[in-house]
Every structure is written in structure tokens, then in C-alpha cells.
Amino acid sequence: MSGHRILIVGGGSAGISVAARLRRAGEHDVAVIEPAVTHYYQPLWTLVGGGRAPVEESARPQASVMPKGVTWIRKAAVSVDPDARTVDLVDGTSVEYSYLVMCPGIQLDWAKVTGLSDALGRDGVSSNYRYELAPATWSFVRELRRGSAVFTMPSGPIKCAGAPQKIAYLAADHWRQQGVLRDIDVHLVLPTPGMFGVPEFAAVLERVANRYGIHVHFQSEMTSVDTAKKEIAVVDHAAGDATTTLSYDVLHAVPPQSAPDWVKKTALADPNSPAGYVEIDKHTMQHTRYPNVFALGDAGSSPNSKTGAAIRKQAPVVVENLRAVMAGRAPGARYGGYASCPLTTSRKHMLLAEFDYSMTPTPSLPYIDTIKERRDMWYLKRYGLPALYWNAMLRGLA
Structure with missing residues (x-):
């Protein structure tokens, strides 16, 4: 049985962002379980459906976004045993871990x-x-x-x-x-x-x-x-x-x-929710019952809006708190529920909705009134956010 100090389940926005940040922080034994060969920037699909962007722009090879120095396990996870600290793979093999980050995404x-x-x-x-x-x-x-x-x-x-x-x-x-x-x-x-x-x-x-x-x-x-x-x-x-x-x-x-069916069957799932999301503290992103497990992104139980912007704010919290636990300290970083929803209201205008757990506006752009439809926000949606995603977020820089 192979093993890694830090094992990340899922190579989407959350998994790649966390892996990149861990590598930049000097962690060497990091592995990502992800069977997909293509990585997608899914927010672009709305514009594709509206005739405002080509679908090909949303896809890149998974190998191109995998951080250097990270072990890529190109198989699907099918189960987690948090007591044995193992993740079972679709081919019948298992991977041991010391610390686990769950971000397998959401099930349609x-x-x-x-x-x-x-x-x-x-x-x-x-x-x-x-x-x-x-x-x-x-x-x-x-x-x-x-x-x-x-x-x-x-x-x-x-x-x-x-x-x-x-x-x-x-x-x-x-x-x-x-x-x-x-x-x-x-x-x-x-x-x-x-x-x-x-x-x-x-x-x-x-x-x-x-x-x-x-x-x-x-x-x-x-x-x-x-x-x-x-x-x-x-x-x-x-x-x-x-x-x-x-x-x-x-x-x-x-x-x-909902959470992937296999996640619902694990001890990590929230027993009080039929959706089966990984049960975590909504501020620290640490599992409520297994302190060596963290989760973020769409598969976590935190009650924030499930957006890429939420992941961008969750990833540094997960990395900081995970490294604190690894060093024997209590997790100190906190996620406040920030999410951003770029709402296209026409073919040339957008409303940038930013908010947190309190469900009040939390604008991040100074001197710009984002509580109205704006043409400049359209360009942010069409060109700025994809560039931020590919060139900064997935590299652990934003």
C-alpha cells in the first residue's frame, strides 16, 4: 500500500489550489487523487450557453495545472476510512495518509x-x-x-x-x-x-x-x-x-x-444531512470529528454559496490550518463565508454579488459600486476572472 503525508482527494479548483499552496509553503509529500485528464473552468459555461464565449476556452489538460512536485494519482477514489487513514481507489488499491483534504466536488x-x-x-x-x-x-x-x-x-x-x-x-x-x-x-x-x-x-x-x-x-x-x-x-x-x-x-x-454517492457512505459525511457533504467547521474547514481531515469547495458542509470565489478564500485557510495541526497547534485561520457570484444581467453587463455568512454585501473592489449592473464588470467576468483562475488561483498565488 502506497502512502503520503498529505493526500488530496479531487483535482478541481479546490484540490489544485490547495496543492499549489502547500508546495509553495514547502510541503514535499503531497499527492492528488484525480482521474480526469481535462481540467475545466466551469464558470465560462454560462457564457458559452449564452453565445458569448467558445467552449474550448474552458478546457485545458489536467497535466498543465498539476503543481510541480505533486504526486498525481490518476484513479478515482471510491471510499475513505478515516479511522484506518486510507482512501480506496477504483482499481482495488488503497492509499494511506497522515492528513487528508477532501474536495471531490459535487454530484449532479x-x-x-x-x-x-x-x-x-x-x-x-x-x-x-x-x-x-x-x-x-x-x-x-x-x-x-x-x-x-x-x-x-x-x-x-x-x-x-x-x-x-x-x-x-x-x-x-x-x-x-x-x-x-x-x-x-x-x-x-x-x-x-x-x-x-x-x-x-x-x-x-x-x-x-x-x-x-x-x-x-x-x-x-x-x-x-x-x-x-x-x-x-x-x-x-x-x-x-x-x-x-x-x-x-x-x-x-x-x-x-449533492455530495458524491461514495462520500455519503463514509464516516466523514454529515450524518444529519441527506446531501452527505463532508462535515466540517464552517470557519476552520477542519472536520468536526477527525482533526487530521479538512474539506473545502463544493463537497464541504460549510453553508456558503458554492462558488469558485469561495474556494479562493477557503484554500489559504485550509493550508494554514492544516500546517498548524501538522505542527501540533490549534487551527487559527478563519473563513468568513465569502462568496462571489458574477451575475450576467445582459450580454454586456454584470452584477458582481459579493457576500459572506451574514448575507450582507462585502465588496472587494475599492471605489466601485458593485450593487448595480456594470459594463466594466462584464469584462471582468469574460476576461479578468478566467485569467485570474488559470494564472494565479491554480498556482497558489491568489
Whole structure:
């Protein structure tokens, strides 16, 4: 059985950022478990679906982002035994560790919406949550000239909670530019009682939805797709779970999400949550029961919005606290729940929503009013943030 002092499960945004920071801090025995050969900058997929970026820009070889000096274990993890301090791999082998960082990402539960899996990619049904489907979203949006378009969001934590709305605004603005928006009935199905959890940003988004004439269904979610009738079933939780139907010509669907199934079965999972996220202290990112285990990113139980910006703030906290524990000290660094959601409100404007656990705006750019739609923020979304991601965040520099 092979072993490493520090073992990281997951080579996405969180895993690579932590690995790079650990190497820069002088840690030598670091290994990353990651079977994928391609690394994706997923925030770009919204722009791909809206016809504002090519999908190829979002992908690079995984080897190009793996930090030098890190052992890359190119297999999938299937189980963790935190008492034995081992991670089992898909080929039947195991890897021992002294310290573990869990960041295997989030699972897209397509099957929880009846009929959705079979509908994807054809007859107007798509989702920007998959690389190969984001271009199909743009194809369907571009071809629609009249009819009905429905954009849905599931209940529960999801990665990039603004994404279900962003594509609706990009699509509506395209139809406006084409002079056909008046002929398209646009619906946005949200499980929340408002447009956004932060009132200041919710007020802006209400005006955006009104501007495009979007019919917003609050406290509602899609439960099934009927491709033969081209309609979805929608349950309204505010009306005693009454179910109605919405017809569609274009449907952008976001699936329910949870921790990977194999993570749910481990002792690391939060026993009080069916979503099965790794149970951690929301400030220190340390596991609540296993002090040699940390978690961050989409698979952690911390109640922040699951965004890349959150990972960027979590990674230095994890590294500092992990090294403190390794040195026999108590973890002292704290994560305050910071998240950032760059909300594209048109094809040329963006609302940069930054907030923390208190759900109050926490702007990071001095002298710029980010509680309004801005053209300069659009360029940040399209060019600045991808550059920051590839050139700084994944290198442990930001």
C-alpha cells in the first residue's frame, strides 16, 4: 500500500489550489487523487450557453495545472476510512495518509427529475452544467423565434447558484436584440422566496427580470420533464405543493445536487444531512470529528454559496490550518463565508454579488459600486476572472 503525508482527494479548483499552496509553503509529500485528464473552468459555461464565449476556452489538460512536485494519482477514489487513514481507489488499491483534504466536488443528480436525463441535448432541452451541453444551449436559444422558454433551479445547495438566472438574462437579451422577445414567453422557476438571498442584489435582479418580462415562479421547482408533450411539471411549495405544468420550446434545466454517492457512505459525511457533504467547521474547514481531515469547495458542509470565489478564500485557510495541526497547534485561520457570484444581467453587463455568512454585501473592489449592473464588470467576468483562475488561483498565488 502506497502512502503520503498529505493526500488530496479531487483535482478541481479546490484540490489544485490547495496543492499549489502547500508546495509553495514547502510541503514535499503531497499527492492528488484525480482521474480526469481535462481540467475545466466551469464558470465560462454560462457564457458559452449564452453565445458569448467558445467552449474550448474552458478546457485545458489536467497535466498543465498539476503543481510541480505533486504526486498525481490518476484513479478515482471510491471510499475513505478515516479511522484506518486510507482512501480506496477504483482499481482495488488503497492509499494511506497522515492528513487528508477532501474536495471531490459535487454530484449532479439528473435522475432526481423524472425524464430529464433522457431529454438532455435534444428538442430544446439543455443545461450549462455540462461541457458538451453548453453549446447546445446556445444553439437552442439562437434558433428560437417564438414560443416558450423555461429556466429552472432546484432546491438545495448547488454550485454557482446564480447560473440558473444568468442564462435566462443572456437569452432574453439576445431575443430582445433580435426583436423577438415579445413573441417568447419566458419563465424562471426558483425554489427560493426571492430572487437572491442578499436583499440589495435581489432588488436589482427583480428589476432585471421585469425588464425582460420574465415570469418568475417563486418557491417552486421542476419535478419532471415530458418530452412528448414538451412540458414540465412544477411543484409550488407556497401553495401546498400544488403541481402545475409549463410548456416549453427551450428548457434550460439545472439538476439537484449533492455530495458524491461514495462520500455519503463514509464516516466523514454529515450524518444529519441527506446531501452527505463532508462535515466540517464552517470557519476552520477542519472536520468536526477527525482533526487530521479538512474539506473545502463544493463537497464541504460549510453553508456558503458554492462558488469558485469561495474556494479562493477557503484554500489559504485550509493550508494554514492544516500546517498548524501538522505542527501540533490549534487551527487559527478563519473563513468568513465569502462568496462571489458574477451575475450576467445582459450580454454586456454584470452584477458582481459579493457576500459572506451574514448575507450582507462585502465588496472587494475599492471605489466601485458593485450593487448595480456594470459594463466594466462584464469584462471582468469574460476576461479578468478566467485569467485570474488559470494564472494565479491554480498556482497558489491568489
